[in-house]
Structure formats: C-alpha cells, structure tokens
Amino acid sequence: DFTAKDKIIIGIVGGDGIGPFITSEAQRVLEFLLADDVKTGKIVFKIIDGLTIENRAACGKAIPDDVLTELKACDVILKGPTTTPREGDPWPNIESANVAMRRELDLFANVRPVSVPEKNIDWTFYRENTEGAYAVGSKGIHVNDDLAIDFTVTTQDGSERIIKAAFDFAEKSGKNKVTVVTKANVIKTTDGKFLDTAKAIAKNYPTVEMDDWYIDIMTAKLVDEKRRSQFKVMVLPNLYGDILTDEAAEFQGGVGTAGSANIGKQYAMFEAIHGSAPRMVEEGRGQYADPCSIIRAAGMLLVHIGYNEKAEQLQKALDVCGLYEKKLVLTGRETGATGSEYADYVMETLSNP
Amino acid sequence: DFTAKDKIIIGIVGGDGIGPFITSEAQRVLEFLLADDVKTGKIVFKIIDGLTIENRAACGKAIPDDVLTELKACDVILKGPTTTPREGDPWPNIESANVAMRRELDLFANVRPVSVPEKNIDWTFYRENTEGAYAVGSKGIHVNDDLAIDFTVTTQDGSERIIKAAFDFAEKSGKNKVTVVTKANVIKTTDGKFLDTAKAIAKNYPTVEMDDWYIDIMTAKLVDEKRRSQFKVMVLPNLYGDILTDEAAEFQGGVGTAGSANIGKQYAMFEAIHGSAPRMVEEGRGQYADPCSIIRAAGMLLVHIGYNEKAEQLQKALDVCGLYEKKLVLTGRETGATGSEYADYVMETLSNP
Ligand SMILES: CC(C)[C@H](C(=O)O)[C@@H](O)C(=O)O
Ligand SMILES: CC(C)[C@H](C(=O)O)[C@@H](O)C(=O)O
Numbered sequence: 001d002f003t004a005k006d007k008i009i010i011g012i013v014g015g016d017g018i019g020p021f022i023t024s025e026a027q028r029v030l031e032f033l034l035a036d037d038v039k040t041g042k043i044v045f046k047i048i049d050g051l052t053i054e055n056r057a058a059c060g061k062a063i064p065d066d067v068l069t070e071l072k073a074c075d076v077i078l079k080g081p082t083t084t085p086r087e088g089d090p091w092p093n094i095e096s097a098n099v100a101m102r103r104e105l106d107l108f109a110n111v112r113p114v115s116v117p118e119k120n121i122d123w124t125f126y127r128e129n130t131e132g133a134y135a136v137g138s139k140g141i142h143v144n145d146d147l148a149i150d151f152t153v154t155t156q157d158g159s160e161r162i163i164k165a166a167f168d169f170a171e172k173s174g175k176n177k178v179t180v181v182t183k184a185n186v187i188k189t190t191d192g193k194f195l196d197t198a199k200a201i202a203k204n205y206p207t208v209e210m211d212d213w214y215i216d217i218m219t220a221k222l223v224d225e226k227r228r229s230q231f232k233v234m235v236l237p238n239l240y241g242d243i244l245t246d247e248a249a250e251f252q253g254g255v256g257t258a259g260s261a262n263i264g265k266q267y268a269m270f271e272a273i274h275g276s277a278p279r280m281v282e283e284g285r286g287q288y289a290d291p292c293s294i295i296r297a298a299g300m301l302l303v304h305i306g307y308n309e310k311a312e313q314l315q316k317a318l319d320v321c322g323l324y325e326k327k328l329v330l331t332g333r334e335t336g337a338t339g340s341e342y343a344d345y346v347m348e349t350l351s352n353p
Numbered sequence: 354d355f356t357a358k359d360k361i362i363i364g365i366v367g368g369d370g371i372g373p374f375i376t377s378e379a380q381r382v383l384e385f386l387l388a389d390d391v392k393t394g395k396i397v398f399k400i401i402d403g404l405t406i407e408n409r410a411a412c413g414k415a416i417p418d419d420v421l422t423e424l425k426a427c428d429v430i431l432k433g434p435t436t437t438p439r440e441g442d443p444w445p446n447i448e449s450a451n452v453a454m455r456r457e458l459d460l461f462a463n464v465r466p467v468s469v470p471e472k473n474i475d476w477t478f479y480r481e482n483t484e485g486a487y488a489v490g491s492k493g494i495h496v497n498d499d500l501a502i503d504f505t506v507t508t509q510d511g512s513e514r515i516i517k518a519a520f521d522f523a524e525k526s527g528k529n530k531v532t533v534v535t536k537a538n539v540i541k542t543t544d545g546k547f548l549d550t551a552k553a554i555a556k557n558y559p560t561v562e563m564d565d566w567y568i569d570i571m572t573a574k575l576v577d578e579k580r581r582s583q584f585k586v587m588v589l590p591n592l593y594g595d596i597l598t599d600e601a602a603e604f605q606g607g608v609g610t611a612g613s614a615n616i617g618k619q620y621a622m623f624e625a626i627h628g629s630a631p632r633m634v635e636e637g638r639g640q641y642a643d644p645c646s647i648i649r650a651a652g653m654l655l656v657h658i659g660y661n662e663k664a665e666q667l668q669k670a671l672d673v674c675g676l677y678e679k680k681l682v683l684t685g686r687e688t689g690a691t692g693s694e695y696a697d698y699v700m701e702t703l704s705n706p
Contacts, residue, residue: 084538146508153502188493220607245569250576251576255570
C-alpha cells in the first residue's frame, strides 16, 4: 500500500533508441502532476541510464548487475523500449531486457487496457508475463544442424496468480466476465493446464462469467465489429497475450497509443508497448517520437501508487489532446510535432482543463 | 503431374459435426463440374466415412489405421472439419485428426489465400504444417503437478521446403515479395532458425523482395487499412500461420469463407478452415451450415489436379453468388438458406454464367 509510504522512488529507465526521448517527456508530465509531493520529497525520481544495448552487450547480460540493483531499489519503474539484438546486429545474442526484467522482478501480470468508446471497445488484457513460451528465454537447444527445440513452460502457481488477478479485476470493476484464450486443442499440456486452472478458479467467482476461445479464432473475433464488444477482461498465456494486445491496440490507434503495466508482488514496471525504433534516432528524428504510449503508461503508474485523481486528470487531458499522430497540428516532419511539444500540449491542457 | 493420369481418386472425408453436411454439397459441385470425366471413369470419388470422433475414440488414435490406409489410396482428399476432444468431453485425450493427417501424409505446406479486391487485399499465406509448436502433438510432459512442458521443434529441411514453396510461388505469380513472420526476438532457437533459413534462401531469388516482421505487430498490420496491401505472400511457422490466417480470413467474411490447401510431395488435402460446430447438429440445424469454405477448398483441389479452367468457372460463380450469409435471400432459420440451396445456387450460376 503506497498511501502509507513516506517516500516513493520512481525509477526512470530510458532504454534504447527513442526510449530516452519519450521517457523524459513522460517524466516531465509526472513531475508536473506530482509537483507538490516532489517538493516535500515524498516523490523521488531516480534516473537509471545504464540499461542500454551497449552496456548489455559489454557484459553479455540482458540486465547488467548494477542496473538490476538500481532497479530493485525503486518502488516503481517507468521504462522506455529496449533494443533486442537480432541476427546480423553487431551485438551478441542476449535475451530481451524486457523479458528478463519481467522475470527478474517477478512481474507476473502484464495488464494492458484498450479502450475505444466510439467503437464500443473496452478491453483489459491480463497477459501472463513470466513463463509460457517466454520461460527459458534464449535457452532453447540446437540439437544438431538440422534440429532446433524451444520449450514452453507453464506452472500451476504461475497460472493461478495471473488468472486470479484477472478474475479479481473482473469482479471489482463490475465487468463480471473473463475470457480465457489458449490453444489448448493443440498445445495440450501447457495450455491445457492453463485452461483447466482457469475453469477451477472460475468456480470461486460466482458473479463472474467465464468463456474460452482459441487464440486463432480470437484474433478474428477482435476484428468482428458486431461481436467484439462482448469481450471485457481477457486472460492469456504469455505469447498469446503478446500477440493479441498488439492487434487490440491497433483499433485504438496503434501500439504507439497503448501503455502496459507489469505488476508483481514486490515491484511494478510501466512501459510503452512499442519498440525502440533505432532508425528514427539514426536519422536524427528521435525528438519526433510519439510519447503517447509511455505517457499512458505513466498514467497507469499513477494509479498503482495511489494517485487516482491525478491519473484521471491525465486521462482526461489525453482524451482532449487526442492521438499524437491524428490531432496535433502538423508542424513539420513526418509525424508532425516533437514529443516535447506534445507533452507541453498535455501539460497546458492539464493546467486549463 | 495429374494431367497425364488415367484416373484420379478424390477421397471425400465428411468428418464430424457439420462436416458431412457441407462436404457432400462440395462433392455435388465437383461432380457437376467434372461430370464428363466422372462418366469416363477418369475421376472417381471415394467416400471415407470412418474419420469420426466416435471411431477415433474407440481405437484411441487420431486417425484409425483403416482410415489412414484409405486416405493413402487417394490422390487428393477433400476433408470436412473434425472434432478435437477437449477436457470435459466424453472422449479420451486424442490428438487433433487435422494435425495428425497433416503429419502422417507429410502435407508440409498449408496454403491459404485471402482476397478482398475492394479492400485491396490479396494475401497468400504459406503456413508450415508439420512441425513447430504442433510437432509433438499431445506429447508434452506433466513433470509434476506444478510443472507442464511443451516443445517446439523446427528442422532445417522442414523450414527450407515451406520457405522455398513460398518464394517459388512469389516468383511464379509475379507477386515478387515474401514476408517472413516469426517471433525470433524471443523464441530465438526455433524461430531464429526459421528466419535465418529464410534469409539464406532469399539470396537465390534475386527478383523476390523479402522482409520480416514479428507475429505480434503483424496482427496489428493486417488491421491497418493504409498499409496492409503491402503484404503479398507470407510464410510462417505453424502456430503463427494458424493464428494469422484466421484473422486474415475475417476481412474476407470470416473463417467460413476461406479454403485451405494442405500440400505434400505425395498427397494433398483440401479443407474448410472452420470447426465442426457440433452444437448446430445437436440442435438439428446441420443442413443450414455454410458450405462456402469447403466449396472454396474444392476449387483449390481443382487447380491442384490440373482443372484450372473449371476452377476459374467455380471462382467466378462464387463471386457472383457472394457470401452465403450476406447475399443469399433469407429463407428462414438463422443463417438463411440450407447448404443444399446454396450449392444449387452455385450450380445454377455455373450453368448460366
Ligand atoms: C520487445 C518484446 C520482447 C516484447 C514481448 O514480446 O513481450 C514486446 O513485444 C511486448 O509485447 O512487450
Ligand atoms: C482445428 C485445429 C487443430 C486447426 C489448427 O490449429 O491447425 C485449425 O485451427 C486450422 O487452422 O486448421
């Protein structure tokens, strides 16, 4: 419970590529909203700038040890996108920093809301965030030149805690419906366990309706304008959550518009759901990166640390400002205004609601 | 090469639920189109009605041995949907008959075209059909009560043959572009192999452009009306192909409208991409099941056995008849007309083009 705390440390992790550009804008918005408590020292921002691909490559670790220590000293973290090395990149084959952070800080619930009132869309995704197809990271096996194997790992505890979180939310929010998404007709052992666990847990929530669909047909159902508003809260194993939330975000304006909360028992991390767009920075266009997603993530962070009213103010301002790409008066290059100008616009709107 | 053959045996597998209803309608359409060659005995239909969930449950096998022998005696197969047992069903936990048939007949290429001219959509999906997350079927491991493991298996040969098929098609069709879809940033070992193999193969096709995207963002890109027409031919590991083709079919009118070709070196099987809808049959509405998808699959079968002209006639008739749900004059229950009436309508249109 954060309301009882004297001091809340908010770690700001820039990450790679456009990350530092957009994260600093989100930090400005947070500082603006929390100005009073920053003054009294209740809110402290801590810049963690060591989570770069260069540092990670140098030590060959997804998260350098000193960065992990710094992360663990924070109460909550706002994180920009990080670059995952790919074949052909100048870096060794290290794991995604995202995936590693979720596991190291045991951030088991990846909560992603997608809301488009005019389309009657109001979805909240509870993505399992530490296991499934992501469990062993890069530790699959090249048995020989012909044969490669990866593992999907699902545990009872790991399934229970995310499914319970989804049902708790469905109950408390009054949405009263949870849709479980798996591919249990084929991936029978792990997804079967996930689905069985959900069915068992559902019995403890008599007011919450549960249904289940396979991930393939689910991607079709989200497209179906007539039927998609039947979905409220969805709970999914890691990989399906990854896939379905990107599709869902597109109806709201793209992955650039959605924030993501990664929540565990001890830590919580809030991030943009898009990538680090290194090309934008190489081409000198970093300042034009869209900060919408990370500012939304900052809004989720506010709720998490108990500043619900501030979060609501921010949400209203964002609704007024609209999507960066669509609404802001174009002032030049490609996507229009700089991220700074957009953040200014948000803060002006906050000042004159 | 089928044109040189004296006799082509077309196996008709009804399957479960609505399968026998819609499959027999597709057979009627094929018999109508191929009437001359049916008379001479060049075309022979062979009904294989043993692939039912009851038979499979009785022998505990995804495909009963005698059915497998019958299947292997055919040149091509037209198959209705089969029911995959689920937890809570009265059947043992046997593997999907689809998945087993694809593997047993080594039908490595699952080709799924989706075309919506008015939306500028013209996609052809090459889904790897025998390995990936589907490789070991139900043979994952419950290590203990807490821990479940599934395996994803990707081979060099398995990747090469599907990727080559996609590039060959892109080259021959003049589409000249292949998009490789993986999640190689996380599922590094198997998807990494698939992506690396694609990059190596691409070098042999200088006129074909290749790009690659991750499956999560790809589901968003298909929704993006401005950018989705950039995609032409897509090649994907099994699970992503399963997911993305259902989403794609939705833009065309739903999974009920798309056919699917499962092609190997020796055999080929054509099927509807939707399920067996047992509830429709239980409620006595089997005759109202939409035969569009399986009739489209029959069209793909015609191309495969060298009846290109007949296939084109059928395609034109289907374009005129439109989607079962949307265009046919409603004659009563739920989705309107019976599957028989729809097939009659297609055949009338074929007679009076
Ligand atoms: C960057 C990548 C590793 C990550 C994921 O796959 O989880 C991203 O797609 C996301 O959804 O947060
Ligand atoms: C029925 C099911 C096993 C099958 C699959 O997952 O491949 C289906 O969804 C398909 O796409 O043909």
